Amino acid sequence: MRLQNYAEGKWVEGRGGFRDLLDSVTGLKIAETSSEGLDFGAMLAYARNVGGVNLRKYGFHDRAYMLKALGQYLMGRKEELYELSYCTGATRKDSWIDIEGGFGTLFAASSSARRNMPDGQVYIDGDLEALSRRGTFMGQHIATSMQGVAVHINAYNFPIWGALEKFGPAIIAGMPVIIKPATVGCYLTEAMVKMIVESDILPQGSVQLILGSTGNLLDLLNCQDVVSFTGSARTATKLRATPEIVKNSTRFIAEQDSLNGCVLGLDAGPGTPEFDMFVTEVVSEITTKAGQKCTAIRRAMVPHKYMDAVETALNESLSNIVIGDPRDKNVQMGALAGVSQRADVLEKLAVLAADNVINIGGFKTPETGAFLSPTILRCDDPMSQSLVHEVEAFGPVSTLMGYESAQDAVDLLQKGGGSLVASVFSYDPSFTREIIVGGACFHGRMLIGDRDSNAESTGHGSPMPQLVHGGPGRAGGGEEMGGVRGVMHYMQRTAIQGSPSAISNIIEQFLPGAPINVVDVHPFRRIYKDLHVGDTLKSKSRKVTVKEIEMFANSTGDTFYAHMDEEAAAENPFFDGRVAHGYLLLSWAAGLFVEPAPGPVLANTGLNNLAFMTPVYPDDEIKVSLTVKRKKRRTETYGEVAWDVELTNQNDDVCARYELLTMVAFEDIYT
Secondary structure, eight states: OBOOEEETTEEEOOSSOOEEEEOTTTOOEEEEEOOTTOOHHHHHHHIIIIIIHHHTTSOHHHHHHHHHHHHHHHHTTHHHHHHHHGGGTOOHHHHHHHHHHHHHHHHHHHHHHHHHSOSSSOEEOSOOEEOSSSSSSEEEEEEEEOSSOEEEEOOSSOTTHHHHHHHHHHHHHTOOEEEEOOSTTHHHHHHHHHHHHHHTOSOTTSEEEOOSOOTTGGGGOOTTOEEEEEEOHHHHHHHHTOHHHHHHTOEEEEEEOOOOEEEEOTTOOTTSHHHHHHHHHHHHHHHGGGGOOTTOOOEEEEEGGGHHHHHHHHHHHHTTOOBSOTTSTTOSBOOOSOHHHHHHHHHHHHHHHTTTOEEOOOOOOOSSSSOOOOEEEEESOTTSOSGGGTOOOOSSEEEEEEESSHHHHHHHHHTTSSEEEEEEEOSOHHHHHHHHHHHGGGEEEEEEEOTTTTTTOOOTTOOOTTSEEEESGGGOSEEEESTHHHHHTTEEEEEEEEOHHHHHHHHTSOOTTSOOEEOSSOGGGSOGGGOOTTEEEEOOOEEOOHHHHHHHHHHHOOOOHHHHOHHHHHHSTTOSSOOOOHHHHHHHHHHHHOOOSOOSEEEEEEEEEEEEOSOOOTTOEEEEEEEEEEEEEOSSSEEEEEEEEEEEOTTOOEEEEEEEEEEEESSOTTO
């Protein structure tokens, strides 16, 4: 078949210069592709003027629900993608990571946005900053959608996951995406993008696809665009140096190859759960996707005293691995992505062998296709070697490296020059702490594997969408995913300064000092849509008595001296005498503002940021101001309303302040 690009809302074939795509298992041609003839300037203009404009009409939650719906749609068509994925050399298990793992990133991005971002178009980044004594001038960091294009350049090893883990955060941020997969295996990405288009879930212009060269695309980018790249350090360096990218300070996120390390603890000898976990993990990492993972274990650090035992265990385990056509259910490891990838791995193995590293692997593989047997190398003196810390064979290859102390292991991890991930398998807390503290600054993620977490652990090589994926130095210095952190790559952080009223209006959230709207109808009698930021209930007053303080103390058992002993309380530098309990004040506050009859308010789900500010003494009078602070949809039938609760005394001094969370129905079922 001849693959098609998706440009300016149309499917377009290249005009020439087609590249053949081969089945990694059979070596037969299955498709051809080209991007020749595409107008990249027009594609960028279409993304900015159509896709971006359409996406930014919606809020974060709207876009999050789109991603959820898209994930569900794609999940319903997954079998089409599984069948096609066999041509990449991947087994069903390998493809599960790529296909359903990719869909999972959409669900995770959607959930994170709905949980952690506002139901609007302005993200509030951090706390309010007071900039004046009287509180009439303040500052707030916000983040808004960048008005450019997200150009995603992906590697060949995960044609679907690699695209979607970038795609989700960009769409949440309101940026249209141009997907450029590696040519090898791009037929799988094309099939997935066709499904996205056919779903008709995203606004027009949200996604475009380039299957081939990007031509002059990068030369046309500006300061509002973002490039997110996954691939080799050499290619990343070349792309990052594009003159227009440098000139315009275009954001460039790189996730590069890295020599990830895994440490077997000094305590984790043969017979321990951690020893078995380590062996299992190394085997899994070099056989899953035939070792073609940017997070695969390339350097396995083993105490010298356990080297022979680990070598034996690995060879025994690997000798049972069935290699062959991934369509065969008995096959555990398929082929590399292509014969050129296999040739590259063999070339790198030859280089490593020149560094006095002994090959202890080599197992039978099929004679046709891009197959390569798992290979374990051994380096007993890694401190004096250099190539093992510099050369990556991107396939089913890992090197055992001997070490003596925890500090030796840290030094070896650091010799990788920056990695995406490292792991340590140990049940010794002092050892794991030394490894993590010493190695964290060289890694984007670190996993601690032990018997306590083993049953539920996702393992060394599994980036999770809730956590950042990336790493320093050789790994590219970038980050992807990580919940809201990933979304922020496609947004601009801006510091705004002004009055409480001005800032409250922009962020759509009530701030102390902003105007309020005192309501006649109790706000608890109003359904979700009829509540507005700034709506306020002013309660009546309540007098505090010694008798009530003592009753609360005796009924709860909280007889702290500041509430019960006048003389001792007066000695306390914070009080003039005995005071009311803070939690008693909270209870009274609820009594002052709660509307008891059934209504739209369904439940109180918690409170945040409670602060006691002015002591309340016997004979003081307290009252409450209850104000709608912000709103957030939760389901199709109810939303969350956050209330600013301010408790003051007879002098209008603020005694306590907190944020109350309630769930409020869209319709009042009791009327």
